[in-house]
Structure formats: C-alpha cells, structure tokens
Amino acid sequence: MADEKVLDHDADGIKELDNPLPAWWLYLFYVSIIFSFYYYVASMFIGTTAADRAQAAMAKLQGQEQTVEMMLASGNAEFSKDEMVLASGKEIYTTRCASCHAADGGGLVGPNMTDNYWIHGRGEFADMYRVVVEGVPEKGMISWKPILSDDEIRAVVSYLKTFEGTTPANPKAPEGNLVE
Amino acid sequence: MSQSKSKDNLEHFTYDEETPKLFFLATIIWGAVALLAGVFIASQLAFWQLNFKLPWFTFGRLRPLHTNSAIFAFAGNAIFAGVYHSSQRLLKTRIFSDALSKIHFWGWQLIIVLAAITLPLGITTGKEYAELEWPIDILIAVVWVAFAVNFFGMIARRRERHLYVAIWFYLASIITVALLHIVNSIALPVSLFKSYPVYAGVQDALVQWWYGHNAVAFFLTTPYLGLMYYYLPKAVNRPIYSYRLSIIHFWALVFIYIWTGPHHLLHSALPDWAQTLGMIFSIMLLAPSWGGMINGLLTMRGAWHRVRKEPILKFLVAAVTFYGMSTFEGPLLSIKSVNALAHFTDWIIGHVHSGVLGWNGFMIFAILYYVVPKLWKTELYSEKLANVHFWMAMSGILLYIFSMWAAGITQGLMWRAMEGPRLVYPDFVETLTKIIPLYYVRAFGGFLYLAGYVIMMYNIFKTIKASKPAEPEVYSAPPLGKFTTDKQGHRYLEGLSALFTVLVVIAVIVGSVIEILPTLLAHKYYAPEKIENVKPYTPLELAGRDIYIREGCYTCHSQMVRTLTYDIARYGEMSRPEEFIYDHPFQFGSRRIGPDLARVGGKYPDSWHYYHMYDPRQITPGSTMPVYPHLFRKKIDYHILAKKLLVMKRMGVPYSEASISSAISDAQDQAAQVEESLKSQGVKEKVRDKEILALIAYLQRLKAPAEVTDK
Numbered sequence: 001m002a003d004e005k006v007l008d009h010d011a012d013g014i015k016e017l018d019n020p021l022p023a024w025w026l027y028l029f030y031v032s033i034i035f036s037f038y039y040y041v042a043s044m045f046i047g048t049t050a051a052d053r054a055q056a057a058m059a060k061l062q063g064q065e066q067t068v069e070m071m072l073a074s075g076n077a078e079f080s081k082d083e084m085v086l087a088s089g090k091e092i093y094t095t096r097c098a099s100c101h102a103a104d105g106g107g108l109v110g111p112n113m114t115d116n117y118w119i120h121g122r123g124e125f126a127d128m129y130r131v132v133v134e135g136v137p138e139k140g141m142i143s144w145k146p147i148l149s150d151d152e153i154r155a156v157v158s159y160l161k162t163f164e165g166t167t168p169a170n171p172k173a174p175e176g177n178l179v180e
Numbered sequence: 181m182s183q184s185k186s187k188d189n190l191e192h193f194t195y196d197e198e199t200p201k202l203f204f205l206a207t208i209i210w211g212a213v214a215l216l217a218g219v220f221i222a223s224q225l226a227f228w229q230l231n232f233k234l235p236w237f238t239f240g241r242l243r244p245l246h247t248n249s250a251i252f253a254f255a256g257n258a259i260f261a262g263v264y265h266s267s268q269r270l271l272k273t274r275i276f277s278d279a280l281s282k283i284h285f286w287g288w289q290l291i292i293v294l295a296a297i298t299l300p301l302g303i304t305t306g307k308e309y310a311e312l313e314w315p316i317d318i319l320i321a322v323v324w325v326a327f328a329v330n331f332f333g334m335i336a337r338r339r340e341r342h343l344y345v346a347i348w349f350y351l352a353s354i355i356t357v358a359l360l361h362i363v364n365s366i367a368l369p370v371s372l373f374k375s376y377p378v379y380a381g382v383q384d385a386l387v388q389w390w391y392g393h394n395a396v397a398f399f400l401t402t403p404y405l406g407l408m409y410y411y412l413p414k415a416v417n418r419p420i421y422s423y424r425l426s427i428i429h430f431w432a433l434v435f436i437y438i439w440t441g442p443h444h445l446l447h448s449a450l451p452d453w454a455q456t457l458g459m460i461f462s463i464m465l466l467a468p469s470w471g472g473m474i475n476g477l478l479t480m481r482g483a484w485h486r487v488r489k490e491p492i493l494k495f496l497v498a499a500v501t502f503y504g505m506s507t508f509e510g511p512l513l514s515i516k517s518v519n520a521l522a523h524f525t526d527w528i529i530g531h532v533h534s535g536v537l538g539w540n541g542f543m544i545f546a547i548l549y550y551v552v553p554k555l556w557k558t559e560l561y562s563e564k565l566a567n568v569h570f571w572m573a574m575s576g577i578l579l580y581i582f583s584m585w586a587a588g589i590t591q592g593l594m595w596r597a598m599e600g601p602r603l604v605y606p607d608f609v610e611t612l613t614k615i616i617p618l619y620y621v622r623a624f625g626g627f628l629y630l631a632g633y634v635i636m637m638y639n640i641f642k643t644i645k646a647s648k649p650a651e652p653e654v655y656s657a658p659p660l661g662k663f664t665t666d667k668q669g670h671r672y673l674e675g676l677s678a679l680f681t682v683l684v685v686i687a688v689i690v691g692s693v694i695e696i697l698p699t700l701l702a703h704k705y706y707a708p709e710k711i712e713n714v715k716p717y718t719p720l721e722l723a724g725r726d727i728y729i730r731e732g733c734y735t736c737h738s739q740m741v742r743t744l745t746y747d748i749a750r751y752g753e754m755s756r757p758e759e760f761i762y763d764h765p766f767q768f769g770s771r772r773i774g775p776d777l778a779r780v781g782g783k784y785p786d787s788w789h790y791y792h793m794y795d796p797r798q799i800t801p802g803s804t805m806p807v808y809p810h811l812f813r814k815k816i817d818y819h820i821l822a823k824k825l826l827v828m829k830r831m832g833v834p835y836s837e838a839s840i841s842s843a844i845s846d847a848q849d850q851a852a853q854v855e856e857s858l859k860s861q862g863v864k865e866k867v868r869d870k871e872i873l874a875l876i877a878y879l880q881r882l883k884a885p886a887e888v889t890d891k
Contacts, residue, residue: 029467140785
C-alpha cells in the first residue's frame with residue numbers, strides 16, 4: 001500500500017489512488033460480454049422461438065394422454081364398497097367437491113347428488129366417471145383429469161354412490177331427468 | 181450574508197445545513213412508516229385475518245403503500261439529504277436556492293402524504309412502483325425539477341473545477357429518473373383520480389419495467405453509489421482504492437443498466453429479441469456493479485481492525501457486501517432458465533429486500549450515525565445501542581432472505597413438477613399452504629429489523645436532544661478558475677460539466693430507444709387475423725377491470741401464461757402479445773401468491789366467483805385471500821363509463837360512437853345478465869348494480885382471444 005500512487009486531486013479531503021483495474025474483474029467483464037454476444041446470436045438466429053418450443057413440448061405431452069374410454073377400460077367399472085376406498089373418496093369429496101355440491105351432497109353451485117335426477121347419463125359408474133374426468137366446463141364443473149389420479153377418481157365416484165337416498169340439510173331442487 | 185471575498189482571493193461562504201437536516205429527519209420518520217407497513221403486510225400473508233374486513237386494510241392496497249414508502253419516502257429522502265449535504269462540500273458552494281430547497285422538501289413530503297392517503301383508498305394506476313395517479317405524478321415532476329435546478333445550480337456555481345465521482349452518480353441519477361418518470365407516467369385522465377396509460381399491453385409492460393428496473397438502478401443504486409463514494413472514504417478516512425475503476429464502472433453501469441428492464445418479462449409474451457436483450461445486458465452488468473463493491477471494500481484496507489469496534493464501519497461493510505450479493509443474484513435471476521424457476525415466487529421478494537434493507541438501509545444507517553453528530557455538532561448518544569441495532573438488523577435481514585429463498589424455490593419447484601402431462605401439485609393452494617410457515621419467519625425477520633430501527637430512532641433522538649445551538653461554520657475557497665487543458669483524459673472531461681451531462685444523457689438514451697421504440701411500433705405489425713379475435717372490453721368488463729386494479733389484485737395474481745409447459749399445463753393456452761392490445765394498463769403482475777388469471781374466464785360458474793369474493797375459504801380451504809364484502813355493498817359507477825370508453829377510443833381502442841353513447845345502458849344490461857345467472861345458480865341475496873357483478877363480468881372475460889369471440 002505504501003508505494004501506491006495518490007492522485008493530486010482532492011474532493012473535500014477525499015483522495016484517490018491510481019490503482020489499475022483488478023485483472024480478475026476485467027476478465028469477468030470481458031467474458032460476460034463475449035458470452036452475451038454469443039448467446040444473443042445463438043438464441044435469436046439459430047433454432048426455433050421459445051413459444052414454438054413450448055407448444056411442441058406441450059403437444060408431445062398431450063400425445064401421451066389417454067382418452068376417457070381408455071382410462072375407463074383400464075380398471076373395474078363398478079362402484080366399490082371397500083371401506084378404504086370409500087374413506088379416501090370421502091376425503092377427496094370433502095376437499096374438492098363439497099364447495100360446490102355441499103358436504104352432504106345436497107348441492108349448492110353444482111347439482112344435488114342425493115336425488116334420482118341425473119343431468120348427464122343415468123347415474124351409472126361410467127356416467128359419473130366421465131363427468132369427473134372431462135368436466136362440464138360450460139356449467140362450471142372443471143375437468144379433474146389433470147388433478148386427480150385414476151384411482152382417486154374411482155374412489156370419489158364410489159363415494160358419490162353412498163349419497164343415494166340420503167336426506168341433505170338444504171337440498172337443491174332436482175335438475176335433469178328422473179331415473180327410476 | 182452567505183458569501184464574501186477577502187484580500188487573498190479566497191471567497192468565504194456557509195453551507196445550508198438546515199435542508200439536509202430536514203431531509204435526514206424525514207428519512208428517519210418515513211423509514212419507520214415503510215418498515216411498519218412492511219411488517220404488517222408480511223403478517224397479512226402469514227395470517228390472512230389481518231386484512232380485516234376493511235377495504236383500505238387489504239394487502240392489495242397496502243402493498244403499494246409499503247413499496248412506495250420504502251423506495252420514495254425512506255430511500256428517497258435519504259438521497260436528497262445525502263446529496264445536498266455532500267454536494268455542497270464536494271462542489272464548495274451553498275445549495276443553489278433556499279426557496280427551491282423549501283419547495284423540494286415540503287413538496288416531496290406532500291407527495292408522500294398524498295400517496296399514503298390515495299393508495300389505501302384504491303386510487304392507483306396499477307403500475308408497480310408508479311401507482312400514484314396523474315395529479316401526483318405531475319407534482320413529482322415539478323418537485324424533481326426543483327431538485328435538478330438546485331443541483332445543477334450548485335454545479336454552475338461550484339468552486340471546484342473537477343467533478344468528483346459521487347457527483348457523476350448524482351448527476352446521472354437526477355437526469356435518468358426524470359426521463360423514466362415522465363415517459364412511464366404519460367396517461368390520459370378520465371377524472372381527477374383516474375387515468376389510463378397511453379401504452380397498452382406488451383408496450384405498457386416494457387415501458388413499465390424499463391421504468392421499474394431503472395427505478396432500482398437510478399433511484400436505489402446509482403445515488404447510493406454516489407453516497408458511498410463520499411461517506412465511505414470520509415468515515416474510514418482512507419483514499420478511494422482506484423480512480424480508474426471508478427471511471428470504468430460508472431460509465432459501464434450507466435450505459436448497461438438501462439437495457440435490463442425486459443428481464444422482468446422473461447418467458448412472457450414480450451418478443452424474444454427484447455427478452456434476450458434484457459437477459460444478456462443483465463449478465464454484462466455483473467462486473468460493472470461489482471466494480472462499485474470492489475472499490476468500496478478495497479478502500480477499507482487498513483481500517484479493517486476498526487470494523488470490530490465502530491458501528492458505522494460495520495454498516496458500511498455490510499451494505500457494500502449486500503450490494504455485491506444482490507448484484508450477483510440479479511444477473512443470476514435474469515438467466516432464462518433460472519428465471520423460469522424463480523419468477524413469480526418469493527425468491528424475487530427476498531432479492532429486492534437484500535437490496536433495499538441490506539444495501540440501501542445499511543448505507544442510510546451508516547450515513548445517519550456518521551452525519552447526525554456532525555450536523556448537530558455533538559457526539560453519538562450511544563455507540564453500544566448502534567451496535568445492537570446492527571446485529572438486530574443483520575439477523576432480521578438474514579431471516580428474511582433465507583426464508584424467502586426457501587419459500588421461492590419450494591413454490592417454484594412445486595409449480596413445475598410434472599409427471600407426463602399431469603402436474604404433481606395441481607392445486608395451486610397446496611403450493612401456498614406449504615410456504616405459510618416461512619411467511620411467519622419472514623414477518624419475524626422484518627420485525628427484528630424494525631425493532632433495531634426503533635432503537636436507532638431513540639439513539640438519534642437522544643443525540644439530537646443533547647446538541648447545543650452553534651454558529652454556522654464559514655468555509656473558504658478560491659473562486660472557480662478558468663477551464664484549462666492541462667489535465668488529460670477523464671479528468672479533462674470532469675472539468676466540463678455540460679459535456680459530461682450530455683454524454684450521460686446519450687448513454688441512457690441509446691438502450692432506451694433501441695428497446696422501446698420497436699415495441700411501441702409493434703402493434704402495427706400484428707397480423708390482422710390475429711387481432712380480429714381480440715375484442716375491446718365491454719363497458720361493464722372495463723368497470724370490473726378498474727375494480728381489479730383498484731383492489732390491487734395484480735399484487736398477488738398474474739395474467740401471463742408463460743411459454744413454459746408447466747404454465748400451459750396449469751393455466752391453459754400460452755399468452756400471446758396480440759391479446760393485450762387493448763389493455764391500458766397491462767396487468768401481467770409480478771408475483772403469484774394466488775394462481776394466474778389469464779385463462780380463468782369460463783373456468784368456474786359466476787356463483788363460484790360470487791362466493792369466492794365473499795369468503796375465499798368457503799371455496800378454497802387454505803386460501804389466504806382477503807375477503808371483499810364491500811364489493812357486495814358498493815354500486816357500480818355507471819356514469820363514468822362513457823367517459824372511460826371515450827378516453828380509451830382516443831388511445832386507439834376501436835369503440836364506435838354508438839357503443840360510447842350506449843355505454844351506460846349496455847353496462848346495466850350486462851350487469852342484469854350476470855345478476856340473472858347468479859340467481860339461477862342459487863344466489864339469494866340482492867345484488868342489483870353491485871360492483872361484484874362488474875368484477876365477475878371481467879373475470880369471466882379472461883380467456884384466450886378465440887374463446888372470447890366464440891361465446
């Protein structure tokens with residue numbers, strides 16, 4: 001430090017030394033500039049755009065998706081009576097479905113699950129399974145396929161069956177067709 | 181008599197110590213407000229009940245109050261204090277005009293008070309860090325001009341030929357902030373309290389983040405580097421390590437910083453060429469930023485043993501280190517692949533706080549502990565309390581940053597986790613409840629920082645109380661001599677203040693023009709068939725959009741499905757630049773505490789939104805969203821809608837004369853439709869003409885453009 005050159009300029013008593021730029025700092029600056037120019041040219045003029053890449057990746061992922069028929073055929077298309085399955089179905093129903101269909105299935109935003117009236121199909125396992133998988137977007141029922149696994153969907157559909165014939169606290173008026 | 185001349189050709193003069201004193205006191209007071217607001221809104225995120233049921237206490241309205249007061253009231257007043265205090269000494273002249281100093285001081289405090297009143301009332305432009313409405317924007321411009329005249333007046337009357345590096349930084353900051361503020365604030369008023377920016381969609385986003393990032397650059401960085409270059413060598417009593425480094429890193433910083441704004445819009449609908457410019461200039465900014473850190477830290481050589489004892493030096497070392505850390509983190513976060521993980525998460529929140537609490541805050545504390553005893557001609561009341569302050573503030577920041585890193589990376593990883601085409605965590609709320617414990621840690625960190633701050637307030641209060649009135653000191657210097665050409669290189673330039681200023685202007689204009697101009701023209705080049713599907717908002721949707729802006733929904737919700745598979749899988753079709761062309765202002769957002777809303781339209785029935793606004797937890801257990809009962813009480817302001825459409829039309833939104841004249845009845849009709857749909861879905865309450873209807877209409881409209889026309 002002793003042999004460092006002090007410049008003759010004085011700013012309110014502040015002096016400045018004439019030290020060179022630290023070499024590592026200078027190289028860091030150079031490397032960042034060289035990298036940046038290389039990166040810009042490489043990303044802007046070679047290959048596809050980010051939007052195209054994302055679109056292609058998405059199409060590829062969607063190509064792996066199964067149709068509702070394929071999903072349905074992959075397992076047992078009947079209401080389960082297994083207690084474990086119903087318990088998990090109940091848990092899913094309480095966290096996912098109850099906000100629209102009420103905890104006791106009486107309906108709120110969505111239709112009443114306890115009566116014998118069905119809007120889509122006749123209340124068969126496959127009918128309910130399809131509605132849960134695909135949703136009814138125009139009515140506000142979302143597709144649960146991206147959210148629930150196949151097992152979870154089967155469990156919640158089985159749980160729905162247990163509402164049949166129960167008496168909810170505030171039943172919503174029947175919607176759809178009466179199924180005897 | 182402020183100056184006189186003696187026989188030995190020395191001029192005698194005094195400095196204005198009152199103006200810096202006032203600004204320092206204002207810094208201390210507003211700092212407490214900003215920190216208190218910060219701790220409060222941090223607690224709201226941990227414990228939603230703190231939003232109460234009062235509209236002006238909700239997070240969406242208080243968050244802008246926190247950010248604006250931290251930046252413009254706390255850091256801003258400190259800049260003015262430090263600039264006035266140090267520039268007089270560096271230029272050897274009194275502040276140019278006492279009258280302008282008064283206008284500057286009281287004008288700025290008035291702006292802050294107006295901000296503190298209007299923001300909680302929901303009077304906002306909806307543009308981050310530029311939320312204040314147009315009359316206040318004009319006031320800011322006027323006060324800033326007073327500051328600029330005062331500053332350049334000092335340069336004109338200086339008794340020191342060559343401008344010191346601190347002055348370069350002040351000069352660049354004053355010019356660039358004026359440019360940023362004016363360009364970003366251009367808007368057409370609808371009323372005294374409402375305006376729409378002239379830019380739309382992607383344009384508006386680019387202009388806003390050009391402004392937003394350079395508010396960080398030219399409000400929170402360059403003025404503080406100037407302050408560092410004065411107060412650090414003063415407090416340490418050592419020469420600046422390298423004059424050459426000062427020169428190179430100053431010009432590199434001023435030239436490069438202005439380009440970096442688009443790194444706030446990576447993977448968005450902003451054109452790739454602009455995004456990539458934002459990224460590479462951020463990377464090139466690392467070395468110039470570190471130039472400031474190196475020059476600061478190496479200036480401390482020979483004084484390190486004093487750091488152990490002296491709180492001022494502790495704060496200085498920590499401030500410069502935090503500066504180095506956050507200017508490393510910034511370029512890192514600007515790398516596209518890192519940004520894909522970190523953007524919209526708390527990592528960014530942690531990053532800005534290491535800047536503002538660590539760099540700006542600690543620098544302010546160092547300056548206060550150094551300058552208050554000097555200005556009030558006394559000793560610091562307690563060095564011990566200052567040390568306690570340091571350790572409390574330091575622990576507070578570390579808790580803050582670490583919790584935000586953990587929260588940000590956790591949430592970012594949960595958002596992107598996919599198994600084939602399926603999201604592993606499809607429920608957004610699950611990614612939020614996971615990080616709530618970290619929000620408590622963050623709030624506690626903020627509380628520690630605030631508690632340390634209160635100790636500083638007490639310490640400074642006691643210091644000032646012990647001071648005795650003293651005669652103003654008289655300084656002497658020879659008058660400014662004629663410009664001579666005996667100095668070479670940069671020193672030569674430092675003698676020519678006007679030329680220096682022109683070069684700074686050129687340095688900041690180049691990047692601004694290259695990035696902004698093509699984007700401003702971009703709308704003309706969108707394919708007509710793509711725009712065809714994009715319809716202007718209906719009057720009721722526009723009313724709803726303004727409610728969305730008023731409530732600060734953008735502080736927690738984005739409207740930008742990025743070009744990333746997991747964004748598309750979670751929210752739907754990626755956002756395209758064309759779909760935003762009628763969005764004055766844009767509402768892309770910068771943080772997802774709740775899910776993205778760009779594709780929420782049609783996803784749920786009207787009644788879902790109705791119940792959700794009334795009690796979010798009824799629909800989404802675990803949600804931390806505030807409740808909005810006032811939307812169910814307040815009536816839609818139909819009468820202003822024709823005026824709103826007219827202003828929009830002036831900015832190029834294709835509303836016909838007929839649609840403007842029927843705006844009010846159209847809105848009433850659409851509101852009746854929403855009301856009818858709610859009734860059919862079982863809503864029993866009377867909601868005629870209530871604001872909730874407009875908000876639902878707007879939210880249901882948020883769809884991919886083709887779907888909007890299909891309905």
